[in-house]
Amino acid sequence: MISGPIIVMTGTPGTGKTSTAQLLAASSASLDPPFSLRHINVGDLIKDKSLHDGWDEEWQSWNVNEDKLERIIEERPAGEGLILDWHTCDAYPERWADLVVVLRCDHTTLWERLEKRNYPLNKIQENNESEIMQVVLDEALLSYPAEIVVELKSDTPEDMENNVDRILQWAKVWREERAQEEER
């Protein structure tokens, strides 16, 4: 059985990674034939399964144990594709990703989204600046070949639906190409 693709879904906090990944996973199941794409919130997974070597105070994030994370990802059921949802992609080896989606958002919209989530002002400013300076996009372009990195605007619900449709189209072609390779 062809193993499913790994889609890295990244972007500044609040750009819509989780909402998009959830819609994508749900929509993939309704394709004909269905396509299994499982959404993984990598931050939660690292915390829940202790895939880390402690908390980094300076960076306010977990020191990810990449070997442990890798084991979990590589032991997924045959045929299953994954959507890895996290605000950074620096803990993933390059060979993992078949597609890297970087969600982008207008900075005023992002500010309002983070305010609604009751983020402290310094965190809102930090994330807003990071979005303006396209820090996550640059990080993705440094970590992966440019041809697998796609930057998608995620300002409105319509953008989200269009983005999901585009990724599903990509997944269908990806699957067809893999099936042809297997036949050869």
Ligand SMILES: Nc1ncnc2c1ncn2[C@@H]1O[C@H](COP(=O)(O)OP(=O)(O)OP(=O)(O)O)[C@@H](O)[C@H]1O
């Ligand atoms: N394209 C969009 N149009 C309208 N609202 C959106 C869009 N994307 C996300 N939102 C809203 O923005 C908020 C943040 O979305 P979400 O939690 O998916 O972002 P995130 O990037 O996963 O954030 P975090 O990194 O903090 O987990 C949610 O209230 C969500 O409904």
